Amino acid sequence: MNPVNVNREPVLAPDLAARVSRVGLVLAVLGLGAGFALGAAEGDNLRHFFWAYLVGFAFFFTFTLGGLFFVLVQHVTGAKWSVSVRRMGEFAMNTVPALGIMAIPLLYPLLTNAGREEFGGLLWPWVQPHGEHADLVAMKEPFLNVPFFIGRMVFYLLVWWLMARFFMKRSLQQDTDRDPAYAPTIAMRKLSAPGIIVFALTLSFASFDWLMSTAPEWFSTIFGVYIFAGCVLTIHAWLVISSVFLQKQGYMKKEVNAEHYHDLGKFMTAFTVFWAYIAFSQFMLIWYANLPEETGFFHSRTTEAWKTMSYLLIVTNFFVPFFGFLSRHVKRKPKMLAMWAVYVLIVHWLDLYWLVMPSMSPESNPFGLIEVATTIGAFGLFLWAFARQGVRHSVLAYGDPKLGDCLAHENY
Amino acid sequence: MSNNSSAELHGIIAEYHTVEEILAAAETVREAGYTRWDCHTPMPVHGLDRAMGVRETRLPWVVLIAGLTGGGLGVLMQWWMNAIDYNYRISGKPDWSLPANIPVAFETTVLFAAFAAFFAMWIANGLPRWFNPLSRNARFARATDDRFFVAIQASDPMFDQDATAAMLSSSGAHAVETVEEPDETSRPPAVFRGAVWSLVSLAMLPLFLVAMARYNTSDKPRVHLVPDMDFAKRIKAQAVSDLFADGRGTRPPVAGTFALEDMEAVGADPAYYTGKLGDSFVTDFPLEVTPELMQRGQERFGIYCAVCHGDDGRGKGMVAQRAAVLSPATWVAPTDLHTQPVVDLASGQLFDSISNGVRNMPGYSSQISYQDRWAIVLYTRALQRSQAASAQDIPEGVNLR
Structure with a gap:
């Protein structure tokens, strides 16, 4: 069709946003509180709680970083299709401060001696190398030491916060200034390319630090890409869910249509395959070479307690979603796609759980209420930080020069 | 119009x-x-x-x-x-x-x-x-x-x-x-169709050539696409070479070279490290025989030995089968491990053969650890026993089908 006439009006939903953010806050307090109480009741010096907390933290982190990547990649490609959902991606990326708040308790396992003697630290075993490979882990001390680790943690969060702020500010400025030269958009486009590079490096190293170093004797250079696949999958699923929710509440009825859902669904399909591709690439080289220093990670996950779950992940995270929303008909039905998006978030969480927990407990799968509670808490915290921005800002980037193209967008 | x-x-x-x-x-x-x-x-x-x-x-x-x-x-x-x-x-x-x-x-x-x-x-x-x-x-x-x-x-x-x-x-x-x-x-003109069909036919040609070569013999030397790689300029062991003033291809060890093995340990337990005591091969195992060692031996045998000797040790591994077809004149078939002379060998001699090689078989001392070599010897013994079993060897209560 011809370009749609855009009446550049903000889409404001402050009451709804305030309600949702309150729900998020309640979930955060209840979830993290219940997780902590359950963890304390286990009497294992909060060890189980901190591992479950790390899974929740990683879950939150993939939303934020997924949002950051989404915004960066739309600017670097000059994408038109995504303008009407981009503001929600910006909200997701702008949750860095809340992520920072959630990172603070992680200092406890780094700084305290409690529980170290028995397990080599509450969470990251390199804090006090122990056991069979202690001398090997100790050799990584120049990189894996507490001050440097905390320094890096602050650095990543600071860089992400600055990036998120830059893009959020310019995007809002584009709305209100109505600058006919589109200076804020041009500034964002200019920074997005180097931003992608910074994003790739910080995401990789943050994944190495926070997740991979839970098994410090193991290493895989593709690990960051694996987490990246989960981030991109998460943000597209989240944009589908938020859009369907907003539309159900009567907002953005015209601004997001089947074409946009179709595209979001395409990215979900593509990154389901990408995830499988990366997961298999990581597995196959290690399996084929069969080097003792590399196989430990998969050995504990493909034998005994974790075997079933590992095989199940192939089905739940690849085959089911791939065939589930391969068809364009599914992608173009918002409610059905939203159900798949929820499914994607759940199995993505399972994936994170599977990445982290066997390092704590190779012999048994400790799955219980404590993981569920902390994850709900982490998600609640994200939801609070995400929705709070809707109280003050339009949920549509109505000043974006490409909004008209976005609304006229059609898949063939 | x-x-x-x-x-x-x-x-x-x-x-x-x-x-x-x-x-x-x-x-x-x-x-x-x-x-x-x-x-x-x-x-x-x-x-x-x-x-x-x-x-x-x-x-x-x-x-x-x-x-x-x-x-x-x-x-x-x-x-x-x-x-x-x-x-x-x-x-x-x-x-x-x-x-x-x-x-x-x-x-x-x-x-x-x-x-x-x-x-x-x-x-x-x-x-x-x-x-x-x-x-x-x-x-x-x-x-x-x-x-x-x-x-x-x-x-x-x-x-x-x-x-x-x-x-x-x-x-x-x-x-x-x-x-x-x-x-x-x-329809496309005849020239065009002719060109397409010619190209398709030409594309088949290499396949036919390959098929022909597979079922024909030739007395011409084979074509070497990468002669540098097929005929690397190297000096064979013990051969004369004018590269060196003394004419010897094989170079003596550089002064100060020492053996990788801990000679002291070898000296303290020659049976374990060499399979020999004095000049005679040992017949006993110089290490504890356990089910784990047997299992390890089976696994290592599968990795290193079975490709030639075969899973059953009868010398019919895939390499042996292929080599017998490709170069029947020069190939020395791997030993059938179940022949009486091999069965009669001392365990130490089997260990020595694995370590240093025998006839065409190369030594494996650089690839297989001492303990694994003994594990392979142990498994070979079990294999030999299994192939020479009689009805009396079957334990009570096991049904034969």
């Missing part, structure tokens, strides 16, 4: 100037019930499919089925190659290992899906065709520039030259014209 009624009619075209006009016209023609017609536009027009009532393509199903077929065939092919035709054990992994098959199965999936999409598009679009009769119409040339056309074919069951033309005029066409079937055929 011409109204030469003797020529066969191909169809009628109607010209429009704007997107709105062509969309309205498409709806008119669709509602009139025509089935063999099309719209031609200089750029993609949003909503034209809907206006024309174009049915949804079935291409995705073709691609899906072809992709699944490709993936299945890819796995099947590798299963046949690895587990049936040439079951060569690689680093102790099972003959047929699914993880190793996935990259190839992935490629065949993509290959089949892509070819199916490509050629199904050809078929769906009636290709290959040299030209479309419409392209012989001068007015129609502007379909690639700034005009929009509806073309209704004469073969449409609803087609009636006057009624169809009238309908198109009333739909807002700026011009309506008949298009005749051209005199020439729309």
